[in-house]
Amino acid sequence: MNCYLGVDIGSISTKGVIIDDDNNIITSAYIWTEGNPVNAVKKLIEILKKDLDSRHVIKGIGTTGSARKLIGLLLNANIVKNEIMAHAIGTLSLYPDVKTILEIGGQDSKIILLNNGIITDYAMNTLCAAGTGSFLSSQAKRLSINIEDFGPLALKSTNPVKIAARCTVFAESDLIHKAQVGYKKEDIVAGLCKSIVLNYLNNVGKGKKIKSPVIFQGGVSKNVGVLKYFKEILNTDVIVDPNSHLMGALGIAILTKKNKTNRVYDLNIQNIEFSTKAIECKGCSNNCEILRIYKDNKLVDSWGNRCDKYIKN
Amino acid sequence: MANYYIPARYLMEKIVDAEIIESPFITSKTIEIGNKYSPEFVCTPFKYTLGTLIESLDMGANVLIQFGGGCRYGYYSELQKQILKDLGYKFELYNLVTAGKTDIKRIYKIIKKIDRKFNTFKGLYYIFITYKMVKYMDKIDDYIRQNIGFEVEKNSFTNLLNEMLKKFKSVNNPISLSILYHKYFKKFKKLKTNKPKNCLKVGVIGELYTLQEPFSNYYLEKELASFNIEIKRFTNVNYLLFSNKKTTNKALKKTKKYMKYKMGADASSNVYWTKYLAENKYDGIIHIKSSFCTPEIGVMPILDKVANDYNIPIIYFSFDANTSEVGIKTRIEAFYDMIEMRRK
Numbered sequence: 001m002n003c004y005l006g007v008d009i010g011s012i013s014t015k016g017v018i019i020d021d022d023n024n025i026i027t028s029a030y031i032w033t034e035g036n037p038v039n040a041v042k043k044l045i046e047i048l049k050k051d052l053d054s055r056h057v058i059k060g061i062g063t064t065g066s067a068r069k070l071i072g073l074l075l076n077a078n079i080v081k082n083e084i085m086a087h088a089i090g091t092l093s094l095y096p097d098v099k100t101i102l103e104i105g106g107q108d109s110k111i112i113l114l115n116n117g118i119i120t121d122y123a124m125n126t127l128c129a130a131g132t133g134s135f136l137s138s139q140a141k142r143l144s145i146n147i148e149d150f151g152p153l154a155l156k157s158t159n160p161v162k163i164a165a166r167c168t169v170f171a172e173s174d175l176i177h178k179a180q181v182g183y184k185k186e187d188i189v190a191g192l193c194k195s196i197v198l199n200y201l202n203n204v205g206k207g208k209k210i211k212s213p214v215i216f217q218g219g220v221s222k223n224v225g226v227l228k229y230f231k232e233i234l235n236t237d238v239i240v241d242p243n244s245h246l247m248g249a250l251g252i253a254i255l256t257k258k259n260k261t262n263r264v265y266d267l268n269i270q271n272i273e274f275s276t277k278a279i280e281c282k283g284c285s286n287n288c289e290i291l292r293i294y295k296d297n298k299l300v301d302s303w304g305n306r307c308d309k310y311i312k313n
Numbered sequence: 314m315a316n317y318y319i320p321a322r323y324l325m326e327k328i329v330d331a332e333i334i335e336s337p338f339i340t341s342k343t344i345e346i347g348n349k350y351s352p353e354f355v356c357t358p359f360k361y362t363l364g365t366l367i368e369s370l371d372m373g374a375n376v377l378i379q380f381g382g383g384c385r386y387g388y389y390s391e392l393q394k395q396i397l398k399d400l401g402y403k404f405e406l407y408n409l410v411t412a413g414k415t416d417i418k419r420i421y422k423i424i425k426k427i428d429r430k431f432n433t434f435k436g437l438y439y440i441f442i443t444y445k446m447v448k449y450m451d452k453i454d455d456y457i458r459q460n461i462g463f464e465v466e467k468n469s470f471t472n473l474l475n476e477m478l479k480k481f482k483s484v485n486n487p488i489s490l491s492i493l494y495h496k497y498f499k500k501f502k503k504l505k506t507n508k509p510k511n512c513l514k515v516g517v518i519g520e521l522y523t524l525q526e527p528f529s530n531y532y533l534e535k536e537l538a539s540f541n542i543e544i545k546r547f548t549n550v551n552y553l554l555f556s557n558k559k560t561t562n563k564a565l566k567k568t569k570k571y572m573k574y575k576m577g578a579d580a581s582s583n584v585y586w587t588k589y590l591a592e593n594k595y596d597g598i599i600h601i602k603s604s605f606c607t608p609e610i611g612v613m614p615i616l617d618k619v620a621n622d623y624n625i626p627i628i629y630f631s632f633d634a635n636t637s638e639v640g641i642k643t644r645i646e647a648f649y650d651m652i653e654m655r656r657k
Contacts, residue, residue: 066639084647119651121626124644207617285342306532308468 004060004260005048005267006253007041007075008086008246009033009067012106012133013219014040016048017249018056019257023093027051028246037067038074038274045267058265062086062256064248066107073293073301074274079259083248088112088119090251091215094241099211102230102238103247104200104220106133111204113211123204131199133220135168139175139192143185150189154225157190171195193225197233212236217244272296283309314526317550319478320446327439329428331376336369339528343368348634350396357603358386358522360634361529363393370402376427379408384578384608386522442487449494451551453477456501458546462538463508473500513597513652514543516590518583520602520609523632524548530601530632531641537599540649545595547586548579560585571615577608587616591623596652598625604633626651 003026008015010033017028029047033040062079063072064086072080083105091101092114101112109131113121125131140147154160161183164174171192178188214236220226221244230238243250273296281288284307292302318335325333337343339361347364366377379390390408397404407423424431453474461470477497484490515537523529524546534544552560561575564585571588575581583600590598600616602609613629620627628648630641 082643082647082650084643085650118654118657120624120655122647122651123628124640124647207614209621284338285340287341 001055001057002059003052003056004253004257005058005062005075005265006086006249006251006256007044007061007063007065007071007077008083008248008252009037009041009063009065009071010106010219010248011066012137013245014044014065015246015249016041016044017246017253018048018052018058019250019253021257023250023254023257025243025246025250026056028243028249030245033067037071041071041074042270045269049267058267059263060253060256060260061265062252062259064252069303070276070293073295074269074272076265077256078261078263079252079256081252081255084110084112084119084122084124086248086251086255087217088114088251089254090247090249091217091241092117093250093254094243095213095215095239098213098215100214102200102205102210102214102216102221103218104132104196104216104226105218106137108132109200109204109218109220111200111208111210113208121208123206123208125204131196131203133218135171136192136196136220136223136226139172142172142175143179143189145185145189151193151222151224151226153186154190154193154223155228157184157186159187160190160194161187163188163191163195190225193223194229194233196220196226197229201233210234210236214238215244216240217247219245221245278304281305281309283307314522316450316474316478317447317525319482320443320450323446323482324439324443325378327442328431328436329424330430331428334369334372334374336365336374337372339365339526344634350400354605356385356605357529357633358520359389359393361522361526362389363396366393366397366406367400367402370397370404375404377404377406379406380410384606442484442490445487445490446481446484447550447554449490450478450481451549453494453498453501454549455546456498458534458538458544460501460504460506460508460543462541462543463506463512465505465507469504470501473497473504508543512541512543513649513656514545514595515652516545516547516586516595516598517601518547518586518590518598519600519630520606521548521553521579523601523603523606525550529603530630531636531638533599533601533630533641533645536642536645537649540645542649545590547582552582557582568619571619576612580608580612583609583612584615584619587619587627588623591619591625595625596656597648598627599630599648600627601630601632604631606631626655 001020003018003020006017012033013030014033015030018026020026027048029044031040031044061075061077063075063077064081064083068080087101087103091098096117098114103110108125110122110124112119137147140150145153161178164170175188216227216230216238221240227238227240275294277292279290279292281290286306288305290302290304293300322333322335343364344360346367347360351360351363390406394406409420457470457474464470480493484493517524525548537544560582564581565575568584568588571584572581587598616627
């Protein structure tokens with residue numbers, strides 16, 4: 001049986017999906033990246049392999065997410081694509097009539113607008129982390145709440161506090177202030193969830209026409225508190241798929257299938273030694289930082305040069 | 314700014330008797346120096362030009378010439394003068410534009426000050442040649458932008474351009490310049506390309522400095538060309554110096570639906586160009602500016618409206634000294650995927 005592997009390596013989590021020819025998910029995995037994409041992917045592959053047997057033949061591998069280029073090299077991927085495309089394709093395979101995709105990940109957030117299955121517009125947050133998952137998780141730690149309990153706790157609140165959420169730094173000091181004057185924890189947590197939504201809509205969603213059906217995905221979509229405020233503020237139903245965290249991986253797996261060659265892929269990467277060394281090119285005062293990628297101590301690729309003066313060797 | 318140092322140097326060399334020091338190409342070091350001595354929230358062109366001025370002073374320059382106006386940029390040279398004086402440099406700095414206007418009499422006085430033996434007739438003659446040179450360069454650049462994404466032999470366009478510019482440096486009369494230009498235009502047309510008839514076309518608009526200095530926009534046009542896209546850009550020195558007013562007036566007439574009054578700097582022109590690109594079936598528009606550029610921030614909602622009415626995708630980039638290059642690449646790649654998908 002032919003199957004295809006899609007890997008989405010984000011800043012916080014690494015996701016993997018294996019699909020068959022009809023886009024059915026055979027197996028999937030979701031683990032933390034922990035700042036080491038190579039190790040995370042090695043771990044991920046081991047988990048995925050448990051559900052495969054000799055009948056399954058990997059006919060394609062695709063990578064997406066912020067470490068897509070590096071992991072693409074590691075896995076010999078036949079397609080390496082940006083997250084926007086991967087998310088759109090993944091979502092379209094389950095919801096062909098989707099008009100708006102709201103996505104909040106660990107480090108960035110995006111909005112994708114579609115019409116008749118075609119991306120018509122998109123935006124990604126540029127400068128600020130105030131509307132993303134890493135902000136939520138750092139605040140959860142500060143309030144010593146498990147990130148999993150964050151959403152349910154927010155739902156208990158009847159009076160969410162107002163939090164100045166323009167910027168994480170101000171939001172945090174406002175949050176401390178609100179806690180010090182005695183607000184209840186659930187009200188603060190609810191206020192935070194609301195602030196994430198407002199910030200997202202004012203920043204990434206600025207000037208975009210949000211039409212239903214609206215799908216919400218990315219790690220933060222698991223937070224029922226944030227979901228509640230999206231529904232309330234947009235005044236429309238917002239769908240969260242049970243696999244919402246896997247959409248990017250699913251999308252890249254489908255793209256891989258579309259671009260398949262006849263090659264058969266090997267998932268034995270445990271013993272491949274993969275390392276990155278950075279050198280500074282001294283060709284001019286740009287001092288480009290050139291990343292050299294070694295696979296088993298052999299140089300496989302290098303990037304980061306602005307001009308052709310630096311020659312690969 | 315890009316290759317414009319060539320005509321600028323040419324003109325100064327011919328009309329004043331002084332040693333001309335070419336400021337070095339902008340590198341990461343330039344912006345590092347500029348960043349260090351600039352107010353944090355000033356827009357990026359200030360940082361680039363300040364960095365360049367310091368690098369030039371370090372190379373021994375004692376007269377600096379600035380050319381800027383239209384927006385906050387008009388005040389820049391005053392502030393830069395003060396910053397450089399505080400740093401202890403000794404120099405004279407002239408801004409050829411005052412209060413947003415180019416006053417010929419004042420410029421004449423400045424040149425007389427730099428070189429007392431300045432010959433007016435000779436000056437006018439070389440100004441004319443320089444004017445022509447800029448015009449020709451911009452025309453060639455337009456052609457390159459349309460075709461470089463499809464070059465068969467790598468770097469063939471850039472190499473030919475450099476060859477032409479080298480020849481431009483040594484012309485002495487308008488006729489030989491014109492002959493050179495026509496000769497090279499033919500050569501450019503002969504360069505092999507594999508351009509399909511219905512290639513993807515993207516218009517690039519926005520703030521003037523960021524548009525024209527490739528280092529400051531992280532080589533956006535080069536990146537676009539690598540996806541086999543034809544690029545249209547309206548802003549060039551020719552536009553800034555000679556057809557700015559005309560375009561703004563035209564913009565006000567043609568885009569009455571979107572704006573009533575003139576907006577700062579090139580904002581009005583950008584509205585007009587967006588409409589033009591949409592009407593001429595371009596696949597997408599990229600609007601770029603340096604962070605905190607007020608006129609361009611003001612125009613963004615209007616551009617959104619135009620793009621919405623014509624159903625053409627538009628994305629915005631703000632470039633700062635600390636922008637992450639990877640983020641830009643991801644967005645451009647996604648933009649390409651999107652316009653390609655829309656075509657199908």
